[in-house]
Amino acid sequence: MYPAIIEDYQRPESLQEAVAILSGYEPGDAIFMAGGQSVMQAMKSRMVRPRCVVDLQSIAELKGISSANGLHIGAMTRYVEIAGAVELAGANAALRDAAQHVGDRQVRNRGTIGGSCCWNYVASCMPAVTLGLGAIFHLLDPQGKTRAVQADDFFLGPLETARGDHELLTHLSFETTPRSGSAYKKWGLVTDALPVVGVCLKLSLDAAGRCSAVRMSLSGLPAGAQRAPAGEAALMGSDGSRESVARAMEAVVDSVECHSDKWADAHYRQQLIRTLGQEVAATAFARARGEQ
């Protein structure tokens, strides 16, 4: 189908120009277009009917991965670039795990990390992964003011984020902690489908090889991207043994709300949390130990 009438299309070339255009509209009347792989679905089904589309493609500052001074990823950095970025190792390797399996090649050639996080669809990978990695979201407002929002505060629930109506997400920054590893894995009925359940785990090891810091997040559940604090607590001090991971995932299963739908019932989702948890834990520990 076809989008409803769009009165105006703008393609700003600077950040300031972009936020200025948006601020000229009532909230919701103008939207930023990043890769468009979600927004176009919403526009074509006419769930979203913007008066103005502000296309971010020409703003160079929004693009690319930089590890010069901590890890920064521009909001308009595409999945294809993240999937192939060798610098995303160890603590941030989960970004690659996710980006390699979002949608399909064509989607990965257009879709962006910032677009996905700002859309915050209920079942999607990037919100859960950036949450699991503890990303910081950098926002710019029309007055030129910037603010940094922790991932825990950025995602407010499906389709809602802390981004203000007239704010632009410019980039995300990530910690590059040593002796750390992360991993993400999802399951869907067909290959690379939206997650029925996905698990992201990031951990740091102490000198004895035990977990000294953990973040865990889930995708695919009705709450949208969410932390799994019970699992995190249970994994602290773990050496990565299957038993310790199993205990942690059981704690997760006990503490989160799973739902039933046509792809899987709630019990099966719980089982996926258990099995995916084991897989991502094995990978994350290996990465933290420098084995991968």
Added chain:
Amino acid sequence: MELKDQIRINAPRERVFAALNDPAILKQAIPGCESLEATSPTDFTAVVAARIGPLAARFTGSVSLADIEAPVRYTLSGEGKGGPAGFAKVKASVELEEDGAATLLGYSVKADIGGKLGQLGGSIVDRTAQKLAGEFFQQFDALIAAPAEATDDAGDSKPVVMAQPPARGVGPVWWGVAAMIALLLAWMALK
């Protein structure tokens, strides 16, 4: 979709029932409510501008009341139309029970959505509806419980919003409307 819960409101039963019949309160408590009008003693229409994240829509709902047994219980049925998006149908019952100075408000809602709204609503319908119902109650509780708390010297006082006496016969429209908005939002919340 079915929602069922019981919540405790810090106000006596009569007062809760009256507030549920007060369009001004309801209008404030319903997220995004633009208007709330009685078209007959038992029929009401509401226009709600709902918004979630990047999505926005205006939604027209109509609600009819039945089995009114003040201040104890009533049932309602409602229908909301989202234009080409589809429709929502709601059947609900509410029961108020005294719990000391407070009131236990029990409700059960069955809602069905149709058209694109339902097809694209997917599994997040319940969640969104619950969230909105939660928002409503939070606001509702804040609106009607505040005076009682103030007289109890129970810490920070909240502004008293109850501005006018309940209009006669205006029923608890929030039900249908809240659930319908929830459904509409669920529809929009899909990619």
Added chain:
Amino acid sequence: MKTVSITINGERYEETVPARMLLVDFIREKCALTGTHVACTYEGVCGACTVQLDGEAIKSCMMLAVQADGHAVTTVEGLARGAELTPLQQAFKAHHGLQCGFCTPGILMNMSEFLEKNPDPTDEEIRHGLVGNLCRCTGYVHIVDAVRAAAAQIRRGS
């Protein structure tokens, strides 16, 4: 209405179009290049409309024409040079990689970029690369055969 200039298969098209026009409609209706197909509604899942935007495979139904202003698009009509088919096109013919042909242009546009990035793919990589293109006729078997054969042919040629 917006005036856009899009280079398609090396030819520049300047047209004034509504902002809401999809790129795929621009290609099919404004440029009369009907090799690019549409097979889903709003979901953008089937991949039949895949073209290359500045050399990368994308779904032209998931983009507005105005977004492609100033860019270069390649469609299936732009693959062959005159009568000379590309190795991938030849392989699809030789290995019966198509039946009804409706999904084929999208697959060719996706796989020709895929093979540039990964000239020596495993079958598993080919299949993973094809996830964004639904085919209902072939069961994918001969498509995988064709892509594998084309990869070998391209490697031999270079």
Added chain:
Amino acid sequence: MSAKPDDRGSWMGTRLPRKEDLRLITGQGKYVADIVLPGMLHAVFVRSDYAHARLVNVDVSAALEAPGVVAVITGEEMKSHCRSLRQPVLLPNLPAKYPTYYGLAVDKVKFHGDPVAMVIARDKYQAVDAAELVVVDYEELPVVLDPEAALDADAPRVHDEEADNLMFEMTFTGGGTDEERAKNEAEVEKIFQSADVVVKGRFRVHRTGTTPMETRGVLAEWSASDGLTVYNTTQRPHIDRLAFADILDIPAEKARVIAPRDMGGGFGLKAPFYRESVVVAYACRKLGRPVRWIESRYESLMNIGQERGQINTLEVAASKDGKLLALRNRGIADVGTGQIGVYWGFVMPFLGAVEMPNAYTWEAGDTNLKVIFTNKACLTPSRAFGHFPTRFAMERAVDMVARKIGMEPSDLRRRNLVPRLPYTSVTGEYYDSGDFLKVWDNLMVQVDLPAFRKEQAEARAQGRYLGIGFGCGVELSGVASELMVPMENQPGYGAATVRIDPRGKVFIMGGDAPGGQGHETTISQIVAATFGISPEDTIITTGDTGTTPFGSGTIGARMGSYFASAVRKACDELREKITHVLAHDLGIRATMEEFAFTEGEVVYQRDPSKRKGFREIAERIVMFPINLPEGEVGGLETTAFFEAAKPMICFNADACVVEVELATGQFKVLRWQTSEDVGNVINPMIVDGQMQGAIIQGLSNAIFEEFIYNDQGQQMTADFEHYKLATAADVPDVKVTYASTPCPHTPLGTRGIGEGRPSAVPGALCNALVDALAPFDIDITELPIRPSVLWQKLKAAGAV
């Protein structure tokens, strides 16, 4: 890459690359959506949001005012200006309730997606804008969705004019009278009473179908002199033409239907006559301008392509040494509204019931089918027409017997395959020819079961669960008039016109309308082989009722059986004429058999110096028709018809190997191996492709796809995010092998293949899963089979 004729110079049996491909791989294909006519308008349907509701009012005033809008058509207008779709040409000769319905809904909407109005605008975007402005006032009615509950006396009725929701009921065994059937039932019961082993299952198959990548499309134009021309995505243009004429009340000579040469798959979905086509055709006549409707995927998934949808309660009696004795089945098909012309939803389950006994010998059978209306989209034909569910039930039941008596399922199958043909099944289906055992034995050679059992045991010792599953299927090879006339009120014969031009080029015209099966190539090989010319020198035209002989369409594997045979017959008639003239010119007395058509020449075999180029003799007969043998006239063109006296079949057998992960129930199909009897193969590459595609469709149906209605009758799977098709990464490679027996009833020994091919798949798949999990003794009787379901079963069995 180009194939060559075989040693004898024949193109038959060679892997000739397809003639169709060049245009399709270069973007030059012309599908219906690619056809643009001057002044063309765009149509969009407004469809019901409700599954069952009275139409109180349809207000089109705002839509009419919208920019670009030319007209809005409603059901009332269709009813007053056109006949209903309940026309004799579209009605089977079977006793069923046939609802009266029109191009658009009148009075009532009966399923979610029922068309209520059609908006026509100059621009397709504007047409969608305006469709949003049509305001429909519905009075909701209670829905009936469960086919079993639909038979309750107080169930809401889908069609007000009918007494109940039972559309069709038939018993397929025992004979024609109630008395005979009762006697048969008693006899079957006696076998069940005394049998060593009885298995019983309630086998439920969900709604799923074949979903071609190209949706439907209709482009209609009207001219006062020529009447109606419709470009329609149809598999049967000649039947459509009659239907258009009858419904729109147009003289039949003023109706022409053209199925575009390129059609993006059909698989049966494009075989019915659809109501949307009528509205588009009506609108173009009313407006005097071309009108085009291209179906959206959303509409397609809501309206068509839904098949399967049966519950079969099947019992099988067997002896303890593995002889199948009797079957008893009670089938229920959920047909939806039944409002789709030609098939009416029930013809598929009807044939499915007929085909239930499959390739096995039975002493007796007792089968009954009830087809029931519900507030859902009408079932439409899909490849494996009706018997995907019955075969799933049968192939599972056979394995259940094998397990019960401790026999290898493959051994049990072989023991019960019909050993000699012809044979008539307990439901009266005639199996003409072939060799089932040869096909089976070839499969077992490919599979090497002892080696697999060893691999399986070793894997199991390591905690890996491998399983093997078998299935087989008798499929119709085309449909003879004997079956087509009662079933679809249409002839089964194949028809072909063959014309040779003065340059020796051969034109073939057929009334069928292919959608990717490679007719142009296959026919060119037959013609090339028959005339000893190159396939390049042939031109095939299909789909245009204005230029092709009457035919029932591309349905039911008619290509290799009926169309190919008609082409061959026509070619032979022309060979007869050519050799007759040539013998006359050479001054010899010779019969056709004494000439060879080879390498572009016609050679007198007793004296090869006596020969003439094919082109030269063609030119002589077409252009210089003088000095001809007595009684002969010039010209080289003929139309031939082929009809088989009895239905014909093909046969196939499948084996697959799966691996299941206990912890999640996730499984992978590791190998898929087939053995086929397709008669003489014209182009093995094309046949391989047909088989592979069919098998993957079957897998995708069995695992991923499902049309879901919620408890309000809302269709919840109307896009590809919700209706999941298998991607390339989800399915295995498929190895196709042949153990063919030439068909004695076709001139080339060919059989039609491909239509029924997916039906052996779900049984084989589920048998493999059950085999892999044999230690836990689970069973599968319902589809779709998904990891979550398998895991629940494993959990219930205490495996995890």
